[in-house]
Amino acid sequence: MTKAVIIILMFCSLKALAQNNEQENVRTTIETFFEGFHKQDSTVIKQVVADNIILQSIGRDxxxxxxxxxxxxxxxxxSIVSIPSTVTFEEKILGYNIQIDGNMANVWTPYEFWLNDQFSHCGVNSFQLVKMNDAWKIIYLIDTRRKEGCEY
Known part of the structure; x- marks a missing residue:
């Protein structure tokens, strides 16, 4: 092997490792959001969202x-912090599809939502994130919600 080939292979390996680290950082941001969501802790949620976050849901009338x-x-x-302690809820994330380009990331997460241990609905979350000051922040979250066709 020539030195040039070795240098190219090392560069490609380092680039792949950096991409994997960024994907892990993005995933950790989403996991932290849901940790705060499930604990009903707004301070945890606020740590991973931008000040001007946009929230939307797609459904049917x-x-x-x-x-x-x-x-x-x-x-x-x-609404999250005011859920009574007698109500249990869990958004089960069924997978992560993470795409990153520079300081922008998109995360697609199919989910099931359970309320008082009963299936409520399913759908997909689409998170848009931006890396600001070396931290990934959620700037946009849109989701779908339905009761049928929930096999992922």
Missing amino acids: KNGNTIIKSDEFSQFLK
């Missing part, structure tokens, strides 16, 4: 038409 609902982040936090 009573006539079956597609609708997009936008939520204020402060209202989202209030």
